[in-house]
Amino acid sequence: MxxxxxxxxxxxxxxxxxxxxxxxxxxxxxxxxxxxxxLVTAQRRVENVQEVPISMSVFGAADLxxxxxxxxxxFIGQVPNVYINFNSSIRTTAISMRGIISDxxxxxxxxxxxxxxxxxxxxRPTTVNVxxxxxxxxxxxxxxxxxxxxxxxxxxxxSFVSRLPGDDPExxxxxxxxxxxxxxxxxxxxxxxxxxxxALRGAVQYEKRDGFLRNLAGPDNNDADNLNGRIALxxxxxxxxxxxxxxxxARDRTRLGGVEVWVPSPLFAGEPFxxxxxxxxxDRVINDSRSSFQDRDVFGTSVEVNWDVGPGTLTSITAYxxxxxxxxxxxxxxxxxxxxxxxxxxxxxxxxxxRFAGTAGERIDxxxxxxxxxxxxxxxxxxxxxxxxxxxxxxPLGANPAPGTGFIDIRTxxxxxxxxxxxxxxxxxxxQATLGVRYTAEDKSINHQLFGxxxxxxxxSVPLNRFERSDREPSWRAGLQYFVNDDVMAYASYSRxxxxxxxxxxxxxxxxxxxxxxDFEPEFVDNYEIGLKTLLADxxxxxxxxxxxxxxxxxxxxxxxxxxxxxxxxxxxxAATAETRGIEIEVAARLMAGLDLTVGYGYTDAKFxxxxxxxxxxxDFGGNRLAQSPRQSLGATLQYRYGLTGDWDLMARGxxxxxxxxxxxxxxxxALEVSAYDLVNVRLGLERTDGTLGAWLWSRNLFxxxxxxxxxxGSPAFxxxxxxxxxxxxxxxxxxxxxxxxxx
Numbered sequence: 001m002x003x004x005x006x007x008x009x010x011x012x013x014x015x016x017x018x019x020x021x022x023x024x025x026x027x028x029x030x031x032x033x034x035x036x037x038x039l040v041t042a043q044r045r046v047e048n049v050q051e052v053p054i055s056m057s058v059f060g061a062a063d064l065x066x067x068x069x070x071x072x073x074x075f076i077g078q079v080p081n082v083y084i085n086f087n088s089s090i091r092t093t094a095i096s097m098r099g100i101i102s103d104x105x106x107x108x109x110x111x112x113x114x115x116x117x118x119x120x121x122x123x124r125p126t127t128v129n130v131x132x133x134x135x136x137x138x139x140x141x142x143x144x145x146x147x148x149x150x151x152x153x154x155x156x157x158x159s160f161v162s163r164l165p166g167d168d169p170e171x172x173x174x175x176x177x178x179x180x181x182x183x184x185x186x187x188x189x190x191x192x193x194x195x196x197x198x199a200l201r202g203a204v205q206y207e208k209r210d211g212f213l214r215n216l217a218g219p220d221n222n223d224a225d226n227l228n229g230r231i232a233l234x235x236x237x238x239x240x241x242x243x244x245x246x247x248x249x250a251r252d253r254t255r256l257g258g259v260e261v262w263v264p265s266p267l268f269a270g271e272p273f274x275x276x277x278x279x280x281x282x283d284r285v286i287n288d289s290r291s292s293f294q295d296r297d298v299f300g301t302s303v304e305v306n307w308d309v310g311p312g313t314l315t316s317i318t319a320y321x322x323x324x325x326x327x328x329x330x331x332x333x334x335x336x337x338x339x340x341x342x343x344x345x346x347x348x349x350x351x352x353x354x355r356f357a358g359t360a361g362e363r364i365d366x367x368x369x370x371x372x373x374x375x376x377x378x379x380x381x382x383x384x385x386x387x388x389x390x391x392x393x394x395x396p397l398g399a400n401p402a403p404g405t406g407f408i409d410i411r412t413x414x415x416x417x418x419x420x421x422x423x424x425x426x427x428x429x430x431x432q433a434t435l436g437v438r439y440t441a442e443d444k445s446i447n448h449q450l451f452g453x454x455x456x457x458x459x460x461s462v463p464l465n466r467f468e469r470s471d472r473e474p475s476w477r478a479g480l481q482y483f484v485n486d487d488v489m490a491y492a493s494y495s496r497x498x499x500x501x502x503x504x505x506x507x508x509x510x511x512x513x514x515x516x517x518x519d520f521e522p523e524f525v526d527n528y529e530i531g532l533k534t535l536l537a538d539x540x541x542x543x544x545x546x547x548x549x550x551x552x553x554x555x556x557x558x559x560x561x562x563x564x565x566x567x568x569x570x571x572x573x574x575a576a577t578a579e580t581r582g583i584e585i586e587v588a589a590r591l592m593a594g595l596d597l598t599v600g601y602g603y604t605d606a607k608f609x610x611x612x613x614x615x616x617x618x619x620d621f622g623g624n625r626l627a628q629s630p631r632q633s634l635g636a637t638l639q640y641r642y643g644l645t646g647d648w649d650l651m652a653r654g655x656x657x658x659x660x661x662x663x664x665x666x667x668x669x670x671a672l673e674v675s676a677y678d679l680v681n682v683r684l685g686l687e688r689t690d691g692t693l694g695a696w697l698w699s700r701n702l703f704x705x706x707x708x709x710x711x712x713x714g715s716p717a718f719x720x721x722x723x724x725x726x727x728x729x730x731x732x733x734x735x736x737x738x739x740x741x742x743x744x
Contacts, residue, residue: 240308250297262723294329322348333724364425377411467503522554545586548580595640671713677728
C-alpha cells in the first residue's frame, strides 16, 4: 500500500480510537474483557463459530447496529475475498467470492453464491441489495456448501437471519437525514400476545435519496427509493413445538444509475450529444435521456416448524416467494432515445425442506433431510431503436433503416429435488471426522421466441422453440477437525460442488446451426481447504486463518458478444478449466475495555487454466484472470465506546476498505481494467447506556474517493469506441437519531 493509503489508515484508526482520560465503559465491564461468543447455524444446528470447520464471516445484531448498516454494501467490504459489483442495475448486483462471480443478469443462469433468508433459498438472488434491518446476524460462508445448502452454492453462501419475536414488549424508531437529500426511517415493534406462547414482531424501513449522477437531459441517476418491511408471528404451543410464520415485502422505484462515460464514442462527438462534462469521467455528470427507469417488487412468506422429538429436532420450512421487475436503459448514453434495452421479469418459487438434526450416543451428531424446489419465470428482453436515431439527425445507423424493436419472449421452469445427510463423529475427545453427501435431481425447460417489429428491420422473427434438460449430480464433503485444546481447533476438508446447467435465455438465437439448443452444461469444483481457529489472550483475541485451492471444471462464463447486427448478445459458455487459490485471515481483538479491533484480509489468485474458443474468432483465454476478481482484499474496523457519565456513552468507529485492481471481462482487456481503491468510513455518536436514546454523525467514503466497480464496451452499432464505467458513490454524510423502549 502506498503512503496515501497508510495515511488514511492512520486517520481511520485515530478517529476510531478517540478516548478521553478517566471514565469507564459500562457495557464492556458487564461482559468482561473477553470477546463475546458467536453462535451460528452454518451446519444447520446452533454451534460456536470457533468449532465450525468452514471459512466464514459473521456479523451479529450489535455489529450491524454499530456500523449503521442499511444495505449489504455497508458491511461487505469487511469480508475477505468477497467483492460485490454494485453496477447500474439493482437487479444484477453481482457477487464474486474467491474469484468466482455470481451474476444474476440472465434468467437462464443459476447463481454461484446461494442467498438464503431465514433458511429459504432465493432462486433469483436479485434482492440481495434491498434494505437490511432488524437482523439477528448475517453469515457469509466461503467455498462450496453443496451438502447442507444445495447445488447452486459452488462459491459460497450468504445467509440472512432476522430477529424472532420475543417475550418482552419493544418499540424502536430510527430516523436519519444526509446529503443528496437523503431521508431514512425504520420502525420496529415486538408484542407478546400470550407470554411464552404467542408473540408478534414487525419492522418497516424507508429510504429515499437523490441520484449521485447529475443528468443534464433528465432526472438524476442512481437514486434510492425503497420501502420494505417484514412481520413474524411465533406460536409455541408446548415446550417441544414452535411455529414461526414470516412474511416480507419490498418496493423500489429508482432511476438506472452508476454509469458514466469513460471514453466517449466518436459516433456521438460534439453537440448536441456530448458536453464538456463527457471529457471528465469522474465529475458525476451525465447527459443521458430521461427514459431510464427500474421498478422492483418483492414478496415472500414462509412457515417454519421445529419439533423436538427423541434424540433431535425435526424442522420443516415451507416457503413461497415472488419477484417482479421492469426496467429500461439507454445504451448510447446520449440525451436522445436512439437505442435502449429493457427487461421485464415475473418470477415465483415454492420450496419445502424437511430435516432432522440429532445425536446417536455421545459421539455422533447428524443431519438428514430433503428439499423440493420449483421455480417459474416469464421474462421479456427487448432492444429498441428509437425514432431519435433517424430524426432530426437523419439515419446515422445504416444497419437499421427505420425505428424498430426486438423482443425475446422467455418462459422457464425448474423443478429440483434433493436428499442430503451429514455425520460428525467424535472419534476421540480431540479428533472429529465429518462426512456429508447430497444428491440433486433437477429438470428445466425453456420456451423461447423472438419478435422483430417491423419485421426484418431490426432482428428477424424466430418461431417458438421449446427445450428441456436434466441434471443428476451428487455433491459431498469430508473433513477432519483436531481440537488442540478448548481454544485451538485445526481442520482440513475436501468438498465437491456443482452448479446446474442452463440456457442462453437472452441470446437472439437459441438454436445453434446444428439444431441443438444454445445451452451450457453444469460446472464442478473440487475444493481443498485447511484452517485454524483460535482464541488467544484469555479470549480477548480471535485469530482464524484458512488456505484454499479450488479446481473448477466446465466453469460457466458470462460474456457480452456482438451478434451479426452489432447488437450485444448475452452468452454463457463452459470454460474448460479454472482454478483459484488463496488465503483468508480474520482477527478480532479487545485491546482494552471498550476498544475493539477487527481485521479481515484475503488473497485470491483466480485464473483460467484453459479456455479455448472463448470468442467467435477462436481466442484462447487460458492464463487470464477471472473477471471481477481482485487479488487483494482488506477490511478493518476500530471502535471505541467510552463512558462519559453514568448514563451516556461516546462511541467512535472507523472503517477501512481496500480492494485490489481487477479486470471487468474474461478477455482481460486493458481498457476495461479497474484500478484498486481504498475507502474510509467513520461514525461518531452518543448513546444512553440503557440503549434508549442515541444520535450519530456518520460519513461513508470520507475522503470522497473516485473509484469504479466495472467497465464495459459500448455497442459496436450504437456506441462504437465508447467505454462506460459503473462508478462508486461519492462521499455521503448524515445524522441519525434513535429511540428504543423495552418493557419487562
